Amino acid sequence: MQLRIISKKIIKPSSPTPLHLKTHKLSLLDQLAPDIYTSLLFFYNGPSRVYDETNTSTNNVYHRLQSSLSKTLNLYYPFAGKLLQDNYVVDCDDSGIPFVETRGPSSISMSEVLKNPEMNTLQQLLPFNPNKKYLSSTDDVNAAVQINHFDCGGVAIGLNFRHIVADGAASVGFIQNWAKLHSSDDNSIINYKHTVVDCTDTFPPNQEISSYARRINEWQRAPECVTKRFVFDGGKVAALRGEIIKKDASLSLNQYRPTRFEAVSGLIWDALIAMDREENVGSTCIASVPVNLRNRMNPPLPEDCIGNLYHAVTCTANKTSARNINQFTKMVSDDFVRKVYQDGGIVFVNQYKEAVEEIMKGDNGVRLFGFTGVIGLPFYEPDFGWGKPVWSTTAMSLNNIAVLLGTRDGKGVEAWVGLPINDMPKFEQDPGILTYASFIPSRGAGFD
Numbered sequence: 001m002q003l004r005i006i007s008k009k010i011i012k013p014s015s016p017t018p019l020h021l022k023t024h025k026l027s028l029l030d031q032l033a034p035d036i037y038t039s040l041l042f043f044y045n046g047p048s049r050v051y052d053e054t055n056t057s058t059n060n061v062y063h064r065l066q067s068s069l070s071k072t073l074n075l076y077y078p079f080a081g082k083l084l085q086d087n088y089v090v091d092c093d094d095s096g097i098p099f100v101e102t103r104g105p106s107s108i109s110m111s112e113v114l115k116n117p118e119m120n121t122l123q124q125l126l127p128f129n130p131n132k133k134y135l136s137s138t139d140d141v142n143a144a145v146q147i148n149h150f151d152c153g154g155v156a157i158g159l160n161f162r163h164i165v166a167d168g169a170a171s172v173g174f175i176q177n178w179a180k181l182h183s184s185d186d187n188s189i190i191n192y193k194h195t196v197v198d199c200t201d202t203f204p205p206n207q208e209i210s211s212y213a214r215r216i217n218e219w220q221r222a223p224e225c226v227t228k229r230f231v232f233d234g235g236k237v238a239a240l241r242g243e244i245i246k247k248d249a250s251l252s253l254n255q256y257r258p259t260r261f262e263a264v265s266g267l268i269w270d271a272l273i274a275m276d277r278e279e280n281v282g283s284t285c286i287a288s289v290p291v292n293l294r295n296r297m298n299p300p301l302p303e304d305c306i307g308n309l310y311h312a313v314t315c316t317a318n319k320t321s322a323r324n325i326n327q328f329t330k331m332v333s334d335d336f337v338r339k340v341y342q343d344g345g346i347v348f349v350n351q352y353k354e355a356v357e358e359i360m361k362g363d364n365g366v367r368l369f370g371f372t373g374v375i376g377l378p379f380y381e382p383d384f385g386w387g388k389p390v391w392s393t394t395a396m397s398l399n400n401i402a403v404l405l406g407t408r409d410g411k412g413v414e415a416w417v418g419l420p421i422n423d424m425p426k427f428e429q430d431p432g433i434l435t436y437a438s439f440i441p442s443r444g445a446g447f448d
Contacts, residue, residue: 016094023090028204028209041394125156168377232412367400370401396418
């Protein structure tokens with residue numbers, strides 16, 4: 001699909017960032033985040049049925065998008081700044097973010113893109129490929145936006161965020177608040193104190209950790225990685241959850257029912273464990289699962305504040321995988337977090353460094369597989385006045401990573417699974433994956 005660029009602009013905050021806010025300090029959790037760009041894509045029926053570059057009223061809509069984005073950057077001012085090379089602070093210099101508008105070919109409607117979404121096509125709808133090799137430079141941006149118009153009237157909004165500055169919850173919060181400001185044009189509906197917080201007292205930065213985090217980045221961007229999309233509709237997820245309870249009598253006794261995230265993550269993890277053991281009896285597959293700390297800290301942190309406010313737990317295989325994920329994640333509490341990161345997190349940092357060294361050895365029979373996603377967040381809520389998205393997704397391809405997203409009906413799960421190219425065919429043939437996953441999106445997945 002060839003997109004034609006209509007315009008390129010730099011959008012800056014509509015008001016200068018106050019001097020006392022010019023430096024945004026990064027925490028240890030930010031430094032631990034992958035030094036990559038994440039991506040979000042939101043597809044809308046659009047403000048008009050047909051986009052016409054000479055249509056004044058339509059152009060006014062997109063001028064307002066730029067204006068409301070500028071006001072949103074007042075609240076999320078670190079996004080409009082620059083990350084300094086030491087990865088300790090963001091210089092909130094109001095340099096702005098790229099804003100690109102494109103128009104798709106007349107031969108392709110948005111519905112065609114939605115019927116058969118391919119990674120290469122989706123990445124074209126973003127300001128830039130989030131999987132590009134990252135080069136540390138003060139010229140790199142912390143966020144970028146691309147508005148894609150289709151002749152059918154559909155619009156796709158693509159966003160890139162630098163992970164060191166924002167995690168998934170922060171990114172979703174940004175577009176949600178942008179949509180609110182665009183629809184209401186009332187700055188008072190969002191309190192800037194709820195979008196930028198300083199967490200360095202609890203999670204002080206560490207001088208050594210960034211170099212280890214970068215080594216994991218390179219491993220995740222392995223060139224032999226292939227990413228495919230698996231859809232688990234609501235009925236299949238319900239059946240999977242019931243099967244998990246049936247297999248583990250202790251779950252029924254405890255009246256525990258796995259969440260959508262736990263059920264699908266557990267299924268994927270089981271498939272990987274079986275696949276690895278078939279090739280190497282002594283192999284180990286460890287799951288890494290991020291836990292959002294915003295509502296687990298005391299006092300709780302604002303739901304949409306920026307930063308990387310999560311702790312990644314590593315889960316070892318034992319009995320029911322979904323149950324394991326639940327048990328490892330539920331232990332993350334305010335007390336747990338403060339103990340892990342006490343004294344500057346020195347014990348945790350040393351353990352992290354040792355784990356990175358072990359992973360980097362290669363051929364050691366250990367696979368570290370990461371699960372992430374925004375299930376439970378308002379991923380289908382951002383409304384710019386055109387209605388809610390008909391589909392929300394991502395376009396990231398990372399090695400040994402699964403990005404899990406909720407479907408539009410709130411019942412299913414969409415999983416983008418990245419694996420080494422030789423592993424993917426075996427994974428696709430796993431009995432559990434064949435039973436519960438589909439390659440063809442259903443209406444429940446958000447398509448009409």
